[in-house]
Amino acid sequence: DSGVTQTPKHLITATGQRVTLRCSPRSGDLSVYWYQQSLDQGLQFLIQYYNGEERAKGNILERFSAQQFPDLHSELNLSSLELGDSALYFCASSVAQTGELFFGEGSRLTVL
């Protein structure tokens, strides 16, 4: 158990819909990262927050947004969903900013 909690574990929705994925980092970790993992693309970095502030952006689509709240939990919002958004979405947290990430179990999104 990494200590990072993600909900929901599975989500099935239709094209055009909007979903919110939630992440609680490990106790004491200030950084939260979101990654997307699909079969052909591997782990793709989406966005990083540190203590409530956006720190870095990766390949995150404009239809996607995220935020980190004062209690350090984070939410990833995915809107106008397309079939190609079906993937595993991972949240990770880190206290040391050297790249040691601790991942949650992921949220599996299926868009039909």
Next chain:
Amino acid sequence: QKEVEQDPGPLSVPEGAIVSLNCTYSNSAFQYFMWYRQYSRKGPELLMYTYSSGNKEDGRFTAQVDKSSKYISLFIRDSQPSDSATYLCAMSAINSGAGSYQLTFGKGTKLSVIP
């Protein structure tokens, strides 16, 4: 050329074999090198972490970094069926704009250890 190259396999070995997993990279700015293990339908789990050239050993696992050749390896001795998983290499470099290190992952090598 991708920043991090990793052979996706799949790699199938008999129980007890020595496994060698490798990654090459092109970005000289990478400073920290990691290996993650990911079981099916689970999140990646940090296995090994190193920042210097040379070897680092942890039980049956040895991580090797050769910065001059831009090449990293993970060796698994006496492989077990429980080692069957996808192994991802990862490397980090400072993102000066973010004030933190940014991780880049290889695509992962799927390993099966056959009893």
